[in-house]
Amino acid sequence: MKTQVIEDLPLITLIGPPNSGKTTLFNYLSGKNYKTVNYPGATVEYSISKIQKKFNFEANILDSPGIISLVPNSPDEKISIDSLYSHPRYGIPDLVIITIDSSQLSRHLLLAKQLIDSSFNVLIALTMVDLLQRKGFEISAANLKDELNCDVIIIDGRTGNGVDDLVKAIDKNLKNLQAQEKNHPNQIHSNFNVNYLLNSFTEFEQIEKRVTSQIQHSNRKINLNKANRQLKVLNNDLSQNKNSQLDITTLKIDKILLHKVWGIIIFFLVMAITFTSIFWFAQPIMNIIDSSFGFLSFESHELLGNNWFSDFIANGIISGTGAVLVFVPQILILFLILGLLEDTGYLARGAMLIDKPLSKIGLNGRSFVPMLSGFACAIPAILATRTIPNKRERLLTIFIIPLMSCSARLPVYALLLAFLFPANESWIAGLGLASIYILSIISSTTIAGLVNKFRNRIINAEDTSSFILELPAYRMPKFSVVLSNSYHSAKLYFKKAGPIILVLSGIIWFLTYFPNNNPKIDSNNLSKDQITQLENSERLSHSYAADLGKFIQPVMSPIGMDWRIGVSLISAFAAREVFVSSLALIFKVTGNEHTLQTSMLHEMRKATIGNTGKYLFTPATITGLIIFFVFALQCMSTMAVSRKETGSWRIPLIQFFLFTSIAYLFTFLAVNGLRAFGIN
Amino acid sequence: MKTAAELKFGESATIYEIDKSHPSSRRILEVGFTPGQEIVLLNISIFNDPIAFSVRGTVIAIRKNEANCIRIL
Numbered sequence A: 001m002k003t004q005v006i007e008d009l010p011l012i013t014l015i016g017p018p019n020s021g022k023t024t025l026f027n028y029l030s031g032k033n034y035k036t037v038n039y040p041g042a043t044v045e046y047s048i049s050k051i052q053k054k055f056n057f058e059a060n061i062l063d064s065p066g067i068i069s070l071v072p073n074s075p076d077e078k079i080s081i082d083s084l085y086s087h088p089r090y091g092i093p094d095l096v097i098i099t100i101d102s103s104q105l106s107r108h109l110l111l112a113k114q115l116i117d118s119s120f121n122v123l124i125a126l127t128m129v130d131l132l133q134r135k136g137f138e139i140s141a142a143n144l145k146d147e148l149n150c151d152v153i154i155i156d157g158r159t160g161n162g163v164d165d166l167v168k169a170i171d172k173n174l175k176n177l178q179a180q181e182k183n184h185p186n187q188i189h190s191n192f193n194v195n196y197l198l199n200s201f202t203e204f205e206q207i208e209k210r211v212t213s214q215i216q217h218s219n220r221k222i223n224l225n226k227a228n229r230q231l232k233v234l235n236n237d238l239s240q241n242k243n244s245q246l247d248i249t250t251l252k253i254d255k256i257l258l259h260k261v262w263g264i265i266i267f268f269l270v271m272a273i274t275f276t277s278i279f280w281f282a283q284p285i286m287n288i289i290d291s292s293f294g295f296l297s298f299e300s301h302e303l304l305g306n307n308w309f310s311d312f313i314a315n316g317i318i319s320g321t322g323a324v325l326v327f328v329p330q331i332l333i334l335f336l337i338l339g340l341l342e343d344t345g346y347l348a349r350g351a352m353l354i355d356k357p358l359s360k361i362g363l364n365g366r367s368f369v370p371m372l373s374g375f376a377c378a379i380p381a382i383l384a385t386r387t388i389p390n391k392r393e394r395l396l397t398i399f400i401i402p403l404m405s406c407s408a409r410l411p412v413y414a415l416l417l418a419f420l421f422p423a424n425e426s427w428i429a430g431l432g433l434a435s436i437y438i439l440s441i442i443s444s445t446t447i448a449g450l451v452n453k454f455r456n457r458i459i460n461a462e463d464t465s466s467f468i469l470e471l472p473a474y475r476m477p478k479f480s481v482v483l484s485n486s487y488h489s490a491k492l493y494f495k496k497a498g499p500i501i502l503v504l505s506g507i508i509w510f511l512t513y514f515p516n517n518n519p520k521i522d523s524n525n526l527s528k529d530q531i532t533q534l535e536n537s538e539r540l541s542h543s544y545a546a547d548l549g550k551f552i553q554p555v556m557s558p559i560g561m562d563w564r565i566g567v568s569l570i571s572a573f574a575a576r577e578v579f580v581s582s583l584a585l586i587f588k589v590t591g592n593e594h595t596l597q598t599s600m601l602h603e604m605r606k607a608t609i610g611n612t613g614k615y616l617f618t619p620a621t622i623t624g625l626i627i628f629f630v631f632a633l634q635c636m637s638t639m640a641v642s643r644k645e646t647g648s649w650r651i652p653l654i655q656f657f658l659f660t661s662i663a664y665l666f667t668f669l670a671v672n673g674l675r676a677f678g679i680n
Numbered sequence B: 001m002k003t004a005a006e007l008k009f010g011e012s013a014t015i016y017e018i019d020k021s022h023p024s025s026r027r028i029l030e031v032g033f034t035p036g037q038e039i040v041l042l043n044i045s046i047f048n049d050p051i052a053f054s055v056r057g058t059v060i061a062i063r064k065n066e067a068n069c070i071r072i073l
């Protein structure tokens, strides 16, 4: 991929079972910040980077999705195996580093053996030794080295412990390599038959016995005895089996979180708290940002005088982008909460609890994590479906992901909810937001169910469904990891959405300001404020945007709105947040020293449709708009990724037309339905 | 012969063999459910499916349908 790679440097590929610490090590060696998650299947795409200078040797390193064996079972696993045997650009790796979770030695050695038997040049990095110690065991890297006949180094990619030794071993290995011919690994898939598997596992059990031993410290022992007793209470006889003890804390937590009744109640509570808290937590930070943008816009307008340039800066740039930036705290909090959930290990449990209901509508428990990350952004969410082995379930998951309420919709909902509910009681708006999320979950699952009914017509693919998922041990989330993950997601968000919002704000400003940039009005007996207002409305009603608006007016009238909202809705197809910028520009929210949002809401409350005197923004039309945003597919990048992952334009086009027409239809029903009941 | 799907909550058993005709049998083996291993039924989700077993020092959730291919003693 793009980042600083030099092609003739040696290539080191990280391969290992899911959740064994590949990405953590990759980040440490490359200085990058890819996401690490306590869930098997976090990485779904390979990434490549140069090793940091401080390690004093030159090589490229490649991170890959976790695999259980060299026989792939799902698209993400195929990516790893393809990058091993036939990477189009980098060829066969000079060195393969296999990460092995030392607390799961007998399971994880399978992949190591397959790679060694395929005659790759390998080196083993043993991770999670701290977890093994918590179980009361220690491991001898030297003994394992003798058993497997390749270098074995104990590391912790989170702290960097042992990485120096690893680097030395890599360096030595690569230097030796230069002396000899590069070997060519053979694909011996057909030899990995059932007998091979069974014999291998018997061998691993022996190896595990020989290289691990109980820690002999006296004080450790007391703990261990206590631990063993607790374990016996939980499950009779497991402690006899030397190294196959489970993490006791995890067992205890799962007693509650996977409890038949409590489990599901807690599941819904966790989801509900996640979504309601977004609003409450964000409010104070939001207010600060809001008033600073209001101030900035006001001051720059005062400073630059009354001309088009001043208007461009104050309105086009500052208000246009500021109107969206105000909601960034909400997005950050969403990322933080999702990050906390990811780091604990709960996600795999969520997937297990929800597998049965999801399988009823043609999805899979493994759809849960992609759907949940769809609340942040549909693009990584669509990529995350690669962990779903069954193609039909994978396509169906991709199909409904655009309906999950992504973070780009947050600014829109936040503004509309702020219009509906009083600002001093943000908990009501919080509940409103939670209901929107629930609506998005209900609508996506309903649509999945319907599509599944007609599946042969829309999505056709083979039909053996399976669900096999490791439930990793719970971990106290490392706050530094969570913070850095959310910081980088937010940065990525800015990089992606920022320029679009800026450019579109500029365009919309132009369309609403010209050609009638110097309107003639009769200014007798009017105050300064009134003059500005009259000028603004005069300018807008003869602008390019208004010309454009005449075309869409017929579509907007049935849903009780006018061309001004129509133009904003169209601009939202570039990025949903632009809807907010666009409203800010059309309803001219500068010229007073209030906060940006307050004056925007103020202008919106005053707006009327044409000369009818009827208010444009009413509870009915606002509800209609919310519903429109719940369904409509207004994101080009989502369509592009959907095309790439499904292999043709068929699914993205169906998604686009289906979701957008549903959006229009339901908005129509909601607005007119509410009006029929007397709610305007 | 009993299968792992018939175990009760908290019950343990030793794997006798894996039914190789099942489409998931290979993955079941690869994740560590091999003959001779002791498994314990640790968790059952609300609709009785999937169920989670302890095997080789970790917990793995599988569907009942898949547990059916694990024959136990």
Ligand SMILES: Nc1nc2c(ncn2[C@@H]2O[C@H](COP(=O)(O)OP(=O)(O)OP(=O)(O)O)[C@@H](O)[C@H]2O)c(=O)[nH]1
Pocket: A016, A017, A018, A019, A020, A021, A022, A023, A024, A025, A035, A036, A037, A038, A039, A040, A041, A042, A043, A044, A064, A065, A066, A067, A127, A128, A129, A130, A131, A155, A156, A157, A158, A343, A481
């Ligand atoms: N206790 C402990 N945790 C670790 C260690 N190394 C990594 N982790 C944690 O283990 C989890 C998984 O790490 P990742 O680096 O995402 O694992 P991965 O191999 O890239 O996983 P996939 O991409 O899903 O295949 C994260 O929560 C890490 O913080 C370690 O040595 N000890």
Ligand SMILES: [Mg+2]
Pocket: A022, A023, A024, A036, A042, A043, A064, A065, A066
């Ligand atoms: Mg990873």
